[in-house]
């Protein structure tokens with residue numbers, strides 16, 4: 001996996017370097033190097049990361065990121081914050097006359113590279129949004145691919161990189177993905193739960209941006225088109241007004257039934273010639289098409305005086321005869337004027353008298369290039385390039401030759417019934433300055449929100465997982481504590497009790513005795529089952545155990561009402577501690593035990609009843625000496641055994657106050 005990641009990233013770097021070498025060898029302008037250079041830097045940073053030169057890689061990625069951040073700002077900041085002119089000044093500082101748009105990579109390329117560089121800075125860690133960064137970069141690249149195969153003609157700007165740059169970015173992304181996959185656990189529920197909602201948000205953002213961008217581009221397109229249309233209408237109106245004025249000029253001569261005098265002609269024509277600079281001359285033509293008067297009286301016009309137009313200008317013959325013979329205004333096609341410029345000659349008949357005699361005609365030679373100049377005087381040629389042409393012949397062109405917008409607007413101007421085509425191609429700068437920034441802003445803000453959503457969900461998921469782990473550990477611990485407490489209780493109980501009879505054992509007996517060391521009288525019984533060995537021998541140990549249990553129950557029942565403790569001392573011996581119980585009462589208790597066992601219907605193999613011998617001692621005074629007390633009880637027991645068993649024997653009341 002790592003090897004493939006390395007290969008893909010190296011391929012991206014190689015392609016970027018090749019593109020740079022090509023640009024240099026073809027002497028392409030410096031801005032052609034910007035995009036491949038940025039891609040190459042990101043690829044190098046990624047390779048450094050893979051070679052474990054992490055710090056250098058991240059420093060390089062940070063430098064690229066800074067450049068990309070400035071470019072993103074140029075896309076986002078409104079015109080009234082930082083104007084396009086200011087950005088262009090920065091661009092001029094790098095290389096003059098190129099403009100910002102030539103330098104900066106397309107918006108989607110800048111964003112893709114930014115996400116990839118951020119991926120390097122964060123080491124594509126899942127906890128820092130790595131999967132979303134690379135996922136969003138993949139979506140941006142997919143949009144660019146779509147843009148390549150289904151371009152939108154209304155675009156104002158290049159949004160997507162060309163196919164060559166796109167393939168570099170895909171390779172780079174492939175390398176990053178393969179490099180990062182081993183760090184991400186696809187089974188990780190937190191990752192999946194954070195990735196899908198944020199990817200959905202990112203894709204909705206892209207969709208929204210696409211819609212907004214298309215809508216704003218179309219709006220701007222329509223605005224420019226409307227402006228072009230308004231301009232064309234304005235120009236047509238102006239020209240029509242000029243022609244009306246010329247008609248008024250022709251009508252003046254209908255009032256005089258004689259040839260216009262030279263001076264009169266000059267006086268009347270001069271203001272029109274001055275106002276309408278595209279009219280090269282205003283001539284009077286007699287009914288035989290001879291030029292009799294002409295203004296202005298320059299050399300060329302003077303030479304034309306006396307020329308017969310039917311002969312001298314065959315291309316305009318139809319228009320001349322229209323005026324002279326049919327008494328209707330006539331216009332030539334676009335012809336080569338005597339001045340050597342393309343133009344149209346407009347003939348207006350002068351009809352006099354009631355008999356409607358043709359006195360002659362007014363001929364106006366309109367230079368189309370000068371007409372175009374006149375038209376362009378009213379437009380801002382920095383905003384767009386204007387071209388006026390007729391029948392494929394360019395009459396005039398104004399405005400910048402380079403850095404034009406991606407589309408042009410064409411309209412027809414109807415000038416003296418001659419169609420002229422006006423083409424208006426807005427300059428890139430004017431479109432950029434007017435372009436709305438909010439689709440770009442919402443795209444960047446939306447992607448940032450998607451990353452934040454991922455981070456919040458991932459952090460929340462991780463905390464939740466840790467919380468769950470702590471909770472489970474807590475429960476385990478609590479269960480363990482409960483088990484251990486239980487065990488401890490059992491151990492403690494076992495330490496002071498006999499497992500077979502559940503009675504207190506010798507230790508608890510001794511402790512109880514010690515606890516009542518000051519009780520006087522303090523009686524002790526020692527009970528020993530008679531011939532118990534035989535029970536084991538003949539009935540087996542299980543029966544022996546049952547008999548021991550029975551004695552335990554009988555002893556406990558007899559002792560407890562006297563607030564005494566009946567315990568198993570060991571083997572078939574039981575002892576009772578009876579604090580505050582005098583000898584006679586202790587003896588009576590012993591007797592109860594003895595009698596109840598005898599009557600308990602427990603038998604030896606020969607049918608004789610199971611019996612017990614009991615020794616009783618009572619400490620009546622003096623400090624407690626357990627050994628002496630127990631020895632005295634034992635002695636009494638011994639006597640009971642010796643005297644025939646199944647009996648109670650008492651020791652003399654023990655007084656340990658006086659030394660014996």
Ligand SMILES: Nc1nc2c(ncn2[C@@H]2O[C@H](COP(=O)(O)OP(=O)(O)OP(=O)(O)O)[C@@H](O)[C@H]2O)c(=O)[nH]1
Pocket residue numbers: 500528529530531532533534536540541542543544545548570571572641
């Ligand atoms: N079933 C059973 N037998 C026990 C237990 N503890 C001790 N014994 C038996 O108790 C018997 C005690 O026998 P001995 O000390 O010889 O005395 P005895 O047979 O009772 O005779 P005397 O005491 O002289 O009347 C032994 O056979 C032990 O094996 C026990 O927990 N269960």
